[in-house]
Amino acid sequence: MKYVCLIYGVEEQLNAMPQDDLDRLIEETAASDEELRASGHLILGEALEHVHAAMTVRVRDGKLSATTGPFAETVEQLGGFVLIEARDLNEAVRIAGRLPSARVGSVEVRPVIDLAREHS
Amino acid sequence: MTDLDELYRTESRRVLATLVRLLGDFDLAEEALQDAFVAAASQWPRSGVPANPRAWLVSAGRFKAIDRLRRRARFDAVLGDLAALLSEHPEPPPDDSVEDDRLRLVFTCCHPVVPPDAQVAMTLREVCGLTTEEIAHAYLTTPPTVAQRIVRAKARIRAERVPYQVPPLDELPSRLAAVLRVVYLVFTEGYAPASGADVVRAGLADEAIRLGRVLSTLLPEPEVFELLALMLLQDSRRSARTSADGSPILLADQDRSLWDRSRIAEGAEALARAAASGRIGPYGLQAAIAAEHVKDRTDWPRIVALYDRLTEADPSPVVALNRAVAVAMRDGPAAGLELVDALSGELSTYHLAHAARADLLRQLGRIAEAREAYERALALTQHEPDRRFLERRLSSLSTDSA
Numbered sequence: 001m002k003y004v005c006l007i008y009g010v011e012e013q014l015n016a017m018p019q020d021d022l023d024r025l026i027e028e029t030a031a032s033d034e035e036l037r038a039s040g041h042l043i044l045g046e047a048l049e050h051v052h053a054a055m056t057v058r059v060r061d062g063k064l065s066a067t068t069g070p071f072a073e074t075v076e077q078l079g080g081f082v083l084i085e086a087r088d089l090n091e092a093v094r095i096a097g098r099l100p101s102a103r104v105g106s107v108e109v110r111p112v113i114d115l116a117r118e119h120s
Numbered sequence: 121m122t123d124l125d126e127l128y129r130t131e132s133r134r135v136l137a138t139l140v141r142l143l144g145d146f147d148l149a150e151e152a153l154q155d156a157f158v159a160a161a162s163q164w165p166r167s168g169v170p171a172n173p174r175a176w177l178v179s180a181g182r183f184k185a186i187d188r189l190r191r192r193a194r195f196d197a198v199l200g201d202l203a204a205l206l207s208e209h210p211e212p213p214p215d216d217s218v219e220d221d222r223l224r225l226v227f228t229c230c231h232p233v234v235p236p237d238a239q240v241a242m243t244l245r246e247v248c249g250l251t252t253e254e255i256a257h258a259y260l261t262t263p264p265t266v267a268q269r270i271v272r273a274k275a276r277i278r279a280e281r282v283p284y285q286v287p288p289l290d291e292l293p294s295r296l297a298a299v300l301r302v303v304y305l306v307f308t309e310g311y312a313p314a315s316g317a318d319v320v321r322a323g324l325a326d327e328a329i330r331l332g333r334v335l336s337t338l339l340p341e342p343e344v345f346e347l348l349a350l351m352l353l354q355d356s357r358r359s360a361r362t363s364a365d366g367s368p369i370l371l372a373d374q375d376r377s378l379w380d381r382s383r384i385a386e387g388a389e390a391l392a393r394a395a396a397s398g399r400i401g402p403y404g405l406q407a408a409i410a411a412e413h414v415k416d417r418t419d420w421p422r423i424v425a426l427y428d429r430l431t432e433a434d435p436s437p438v439v440a441l442n443r444a445v446a447v448a449m450r451d452g453p454a455a456g457l458e459l460v461d462a463l464s465g466e467l468s469t470y471h472l473a474h475a476a477r478a479d480l481l482r483q484l485g486r487i488a489e490a491r492e493a494y495e496r497a498l499a500l501t502q503h504e505p506d507r508r509f510l511e512r513r514l515s516s517l518s519t520d521s522a
Binding site: 001028035038040088090093094111 | 151155188267
């Protein structure tokens with residue numbers, strides 16, 4: 001099964017982090033990605049730019065509107081994601097719990113809909 | 121690499137059980153298991169499958185776990201000490217202790233620090249290899265609910281430093297009772313699902329019987345044989361108990377050629393092993409009743425006598441209801457109805473009690489009351505096959521009374 005781990009955090013907190021801590025978090029994340037790649041779990045993992053780099057797009061009645069900023073103002077912002085292959089939800093939760101970002105923010109684990117399975 | 125998939129299916133739980141013992145931690149063992157299979161997938165195609173794949177996987181998993189801990193020690197010094205400690209340990213023991221490892225794992229999953237509802241989930245996932253999603257499906261709950269139970273159970277096991285072992289003799293009776301309870305719960309969930317019916321659930325009955333066999337081999341206690349006998353004898357009628365659409369078929373109407381003779385023979389043998397101890401407990405009495413049900417002629421007086429003993433050993437309203445039905449078979453519907461009516465308070469929400477009552481009323485020709493009782497039973501059950509069965513009974517009442 002595929003799961004996506006959505007990594008949320010308070011951007012202001014991350015911005016206020018001492019450089020040493022930030023460097024260490026980046027280094028640990030690289031090591032963690034390497035480990036997940038070696039164990040065959042990692043499909044794709046990326047960190048995202050700050051929300052002020054975001055655009056929100058909608059199409060209504062054939063008209064496109066593009067506004068600056070995120071879709072929703074939230075306390076914690078989406079800062080990255082990891083797409084993994086895991087045996088089941090508990091394995092996905094175990095992997096999410098080992099992500100270094102989980103010690104700073106929160107990781108939401110969401111199963112990816114398996115269309116082949118849904119219609120079998 | 122279909123061979124490796126097959127190997128994962130047959131060996132992964134045993135390898136995991138051994139790794140849990142060697143590494144002393146569920147999560148580390150699960151990571152190590154995954155690493156071992158990844159290593160096998162990359163090495164075996166080149167170097168060939170080793171003579172003893174299971175031992176190879178255990179050994180590879182253990183080394184990978186030590187590697188992991190060493191790498192993580194860059195960020196957490198404690199893990200470095202743990203890695204050093206594990207490296208000092210001797211090589212994994214030879215293969216004959218593998219089943220013992222599974223037994224240790226069952227006792228760990230059913231340890232008193234683990235809440236009862238989590239014991240079932242832990243056993244199904246860690247020992248039987250079901251996924252969280254499959255367990256949730258079988259128990260009609262959501263995967264996050266099951267996942268959280270398992271996460272908490274593992275945290276409890278870690279926090280309480282539950283030793284990973286078969287309990288010492290003085291603790292064994294009470295600890296074994298918990299394990300047998302979980303195995304039987306798994307079985308009944310597969311054998312008599314509370315609602316719906318599907319393949320995963322039928323698989324639960326097989327898993328429970330497999331576990332029962334492992335237990336009886338490693339821990340030949342009378343109670344273990346009693347439970348194994350009960351599961352085998354009840355399960356022997358599985359194909360005959362339900363029609364194509366899943367509706368229940370009563371004993372009298374079952375096609376006896378569908379009964380599984382090898383299960384009956386194995387069950388009878390297990391029951392004889394249990395009886396040799398000279399004592400018989402609740403599982404054994406239920407097994408003896410199940411054994412009567414697979415005889416060519418049903419001996420109702422003997423079944424009533426067994427229910428009398430079961431009522432003494434382990435009284436419950438459901439046992440009393442089953443006894444009432446057996447009495448009706450022995451002494452006629454009026455005698456049975458008197459007993460069922462005496463239970464009506466305790467079993468007022470149990471649909472099978474109303475169904476039994478309806479059936480006895482029908483036999484006594486009290487059709488209007490029977491109809492009312494069938495309707496009560498229908499109102500109380502969500503189980504689709506039972507609903508169909510009751511609806512058929514209800515509609516046949518009008519033809520009976522005509």
